[in-house]
Amino acid sequence: MNKYIYKEIVIATRISEVWKAWTEAEIITKYFAPEAKIEMRLGGMYEIYFLLNNPPGSRGGEGNQILSFVPQKMLSFSWNAPPQFPNVRKEKTWCVLFFEKLDLNSTKIKFYHLGWKDGEEWDQVYDYFHKAWDYVLGNLKKYFEHK
DSSP, X not given: OOOOEEEEEEESXXXXXXXXXXXXXXXXXXXXXXXXXXXXXXTOBEEEESOTTSOTTSSEEOSOBEEEEETTTEEEEEEOOOTTOHHHHTSOEEEEEEEEEEETTEEEEEEEEEOOOOSHHHHHHHHHHHHHHXXXXXXXXXXXXXX
């Protein structure tokens, strides 16, 4: 299936800062989730934990990895569904972010979430993330506005 989620946002800060916000655990926890493990290397961990009181394996974005990156240009990572969607959670989708410097203090992010399959639970997860990524990107923008 060729279905995908696309989001675009302009953040009023330097591209280097927006890059760090997606690639450094100590920053991503300020706008995305309370805990994260990120290893910025090919195949490195890209885990984002939302449900800290849950047992391992059901805390959020676990088992995800860096698929590729070009510093301050592009980042891609695997992604999984939340625990309440057990069938889709067993499989991975992937996210690709493109970072574009508009001027010294303005950066555009083009965000793609790909790898969708057919089925009722897949449609539910697609709808979930269609809303969730707006929330995440909105929080990112607020983070830099109030920094």
